[in-house]
Amino acid sequence: MRVVSISVNGLEQAVEKGFFEWLVQQDADVVCVQDHRMRAYEIEDRNLIPEGYEAYFIDGERNEDGGVGIYTRHFPKAIMYGFASEQADREGRFIQADFDKVSVACVLAPSALGKEDDPIGDDDLTALDHKDDFMEAFGLLMQKTLRKRRQFIFCANLQTAHHVTDASSRYHKLDASGFLPHERAWLDRLFDEMGCVDAFREINKQSNQFTCWPEWAEGWRRNAGIRIDYQLLTPGIRKTILDGWIDTHTRFSDHAPLIMDYDIEIGF
Structure with missing residues (x-):
């Protein structure tokens, strides 16, 4: 089973x-797309579905909130739109496809990079507050999920890097969202306390394995990269990981695709 995760910025x-x-060459079973920035119905209307795939997408009240979706070669048993978080569901930040032996979810956290103190709405919330609220809600979902017998893969742009080796030296010097101490501590709890598995890091411990080069940080030109795109696993499928890589040669946005292979039979 091959799973691709990519933030497309439209x-x-x-x-x-x-x-x-590019997707034709990947032979992927499931493709999780974050930040599609359009109405879900437009994806079918404009024929934005690759041949051989089914498409399931959710949008936000505003296109700029991003939206997420799943392309799959295999009909899912069920699709779940949202995860009962009022904020996240209004913004189209979560969708889940249930297959026979595994569920695959696509997740997009709000970004606060470069706009940490910008106001959001009429509640005196800043962009960083908004992101933190989402992460708290998603953390509660992960706590519940990790107690279930069913196995899950979460393809998630969490807008946050975990360790020093997951961010270029420039981020070590910036007081910017994506690498703040409390954001990294949230990931400590996810991996170290809850037992969630960072699939890519199970097979690749090297430094400078980045998935995003934000334009705000002058990105690719200065190699100001950061690894904020994940495939998060429930512990029961840790040993199914076969291979994985970041396709840094492919540029559809300021993110690179994350591709993982699993020893899981997805079909019925």
Whole structure:
């Protein structure tokens, strides 16, 4: 079973840059797309579905909130839109497909990079407060999920790097969201206390394994990279990981695709 996770910063422009042509070469079973920035119905209306795949997408009240979706070659048993978090569900930040032996979810956390103190709405919340609220709600979902017998893969752009080796030296010097102490501590709890598995780090311990080079941080030109894209596993499928890599040669957005292979039979 091959699973691809990618933040596209707008699905339509990614397709124009050759996303579907690249996807044909990947032979992926499930493709999780974050930050599609359009209405879900437009994806079918504009034929933004690669041949051989079914498409399931959720959008936010505002296109700029991002939205997430799943392309799959296999019909799921069920689709879950949202996870009963009022904020996240209004913004289209979660969708889950249940297959026979595993569930695959696509997740997009709010970004506060470069706008930490910007106001959000009329509640005196800042962009960083908004992100922190989402992470708290998602953390509660993960606590419940990790107690279940069913196995899960969460393809998530969490907008946060975990360890020093997951962010270039420039982030070590910035007081910027994505690498703040309390954000990294949230990941400590997710992995060390809850027992969630960072699939990529199970097989690759090297430094400078980045998935995103934000334009705000002058990105690729200065290698100001950061690893904020994950495939998160329930512990029961830790040993199914076969291979995984970040396709740094592919550029549909300021993110690179994360590709993981698992010894899991997805079909019925």
